[in-house]
Amino acid sequence: MSALYDFMPLPSQENDGEAPRLYPKLIPYQTVSFNELAEKIAGHSGLTKGNILAVMDEIEYWATHLLSEGHRVQIGNIGTLSVSLKADTKVYDKNDVHAQSIRFDKVKMTVSKRFSKQCHGHVQRAPAWKKVKQSSSAYSEEERLALLQSYLETHDYITRTEYGNLTGLMKYKAWQDLNKWVQAGVIGAEGRAPHRVYVKRKE
Incomplete structure (x- = not known):
């Protein structure tokens, strides 16, 4: 299976009347859960799925323990x-x-x-039917939220424009999504429009 890509305009760029500069963007398939990954490893290696899950639990335990000590x-x-x-x-x-x-x-x-x-x-x-579209139907709401949360794991914040580029939503629908999740306490927000940004919810 090949990875599929499409071209998207760079966010927040000043074009001065010129065509926007484009960048290649992977179109993600469904997220492979660790449970599914463990099944693939078991089928490939001969290890039992139980052993793989147990080792992962130990990695998580010791990683958090050692990170907490500054390692x-x-x-x-x-x-x-x-x-x-x-x-x-x-x-x-x-x-x-x-x-x-x-x-x-x-x-x-x-x-x-x-x-x-x-x-x-x-x-x-990507073929035409699979390309990133400026459409509310590109991803389900759950998929859009998963994309957003994944983005905020590696970025300090996201703007409405960046979220629209990430999910393929038009301006108003992107704004609706973000503010709905702010009100629900799923994510946080800082600043005021038009400079408002959205951040990971503080624990």
């Missing part, structure tokens, strides 16, 4: 996990900040060059 954790040849810190208040003088106001923020993965080089599958232009 970086390598996950096989895929990459290395690390954690960032965040100050609860704006810092201008390091002597004015107490340790109580510093907390763990996000866990990030730096993908190894070896793993990146292994991801070199064939790509082809």
Whole structure:
């Protein structure tokens, strides 16, 4: 199976009357759950699905434990996990900040060059019926929310325009989605229109 792509306009660019610059964007298939991945590994390796799930539980346990102690954790040849810190208040003088106001923020993965080089599958232009469309029917609401939450795992915020490009929604529908999830407490929002951005919900 080939990876499919389409072209999308770069967000927030000033064109001065010129045609917008385009970039290639993968069109995602359905997300493969870890349960499905474990079944594939079991069928390929001869290991039992139970053993694979048990090993994953141990990796999760020790990764969170070691990250909490300030270590970086390598996950096989895929990459290395690390954690960032965040100050609860704006810092201008390091002597004015107490340790109580510093907390763990996000866990990030730096993908190894070896793993990146292994991801070199064939790509082809998506057929017309599969292309990203500026349409509310491109993804279901659940799929749009999953795309949004995945995006916010690796980005500090998303704008309405970026969310529209991500999901293929028109301006008004994108705004409806985002504000619906803000009101439901699924995500957070900062700033005011037209500079409002949407962020991951604070735990």
